[in-house]
Amino acid sequence: QLQLQESGPGLVKPSGALSLICTVSGDSISSGNFYWGWFRQPPGKGLEWIVSLYYAGSIYYNPSLKTRVAISVDTSKNQFSLNLTSVTAADTAVYYCASAFGGRDDPFNIWGQGTLVSVSS
Amino acid sequence: QSVLTQPPSVSEAPRQRVTISCSGSNSNIGNNPVDWYQHLPGKAPKLLIYFNDLLPSGVSDRFSGSKSGTSASLAISGLQSEDEADYYCAAWDDSLNGWVFGGGTKLTVL
Numbered sequence: 004q005l006q007l008q009e010s011g012p013g014l015v016k017p018s019g020a021l022s023l024i025c026t027v028s029g030d031s032i033s034s035g036n037f038y039w040g041w042f043r044q045p046p047g048k049g050l051e052w053i054v055s056l057y058y059a060g061s062i063y064y065n066p067s068l069k070t071r072v073a074i075s076v077d078t079s080k081n082q083f084s085l086n087l088t089s090v091t092a093a094d095t096a097v098y099y100c101a102s103a104f105g106g107r108d109d110p111f112n113i114w115g116q117g118t119l120v121s122v123s124s
Numbered sequence: 125q126s127v128l129t130q131p132p133s134v135s136e137a138p139r140q141r142v143t144i145s146c147s148g149s150n151s152n153i154g155n156n157p158v159d160w161y162q163h164l165p166g167k168a169p170k171l172l173i174y175f176n177d178l179l180p181s182g183v184s185d186r187f188s189g190s191k192s193g194t195s196a197s198l199a200i201s202g203l204q205s206e207d208e209a210d211y212y213c214a215a216w217d218d219s220l221n222g223w224v225f226g227g228g229t230k231l232t233v234l
Contacts, residue, residue, distance in 0.1 A: 040223075042169075049126060050161070050169065050212050052223035063222050099168065108216035108223075110159040112180060114168035 005029040007115035021087040025100030033058045033078045038103040041085045043096035130226035141201040144229045146213030156216045158196040163210045
């Protein structure tokens with residue numbers, strides 16, 4: 004059974020970079036069966052999609068975040084990561100990684116538990 | 125402001141039926157299927173409905189979805205206290221080339 008787990012620092016300084024890792028278990032990240040994604044939920048606000056990727060290279064970005072987002076895959080560790088630069092307090096949120104079985108517009112049916120990242124000095 | 129529009133909140137009594145609407149445009153709901161997610165505080169979002177009206181394995185058939193034109197709806201019948209959660213609609217947007225979500229609807233079971 005596919006499982007995802009987010010990890011990373013819980014506190015990031017303003018203007019710094021937020022880096023998170025999603026560790027995948029139960030299947031290979033390079034099996035070709037999944038799209039992988041990052042989402043977030045700021046306090047008191049709704050869910051927001053950040054980015055989706057396919058291990059072989061297709062990446063789709065939220066246009067509002069594209070200039071600050073980088074994503075990568077480490078097939079040897081069965082992980083994919085999120086890097087968000089130039090963070091501000093508005094980037095404080097619970098960040099989730101998720102997987103969609105199929106193509107870029109298939110639903111995300113497996114989610115990690117989420118990790119809270121606070122941006123503060 | 126979210127691309128998809130949902131009511132901020134709905135409420136209904138136990139054992140009753142409630143519907144949550146989701147309004148979009150031709151570039152998202154009008155041209156792509158709608159998914160619904162249930163989100164309980166402190167928990168991971170859960171896929172509730174996919175491809176407009178399909179239920180993932182294990183989801184109660186008290187939940188149902190529908191779509192017409194550029195709008196979609198989630199219906200929950202036989203309301204239970206455990207249904208209290210935030211509900212989000214989502215769809216792929218061809219213009220933005222990415223996922224768009226509704227702002228979420230908080231369901232209160234009175």
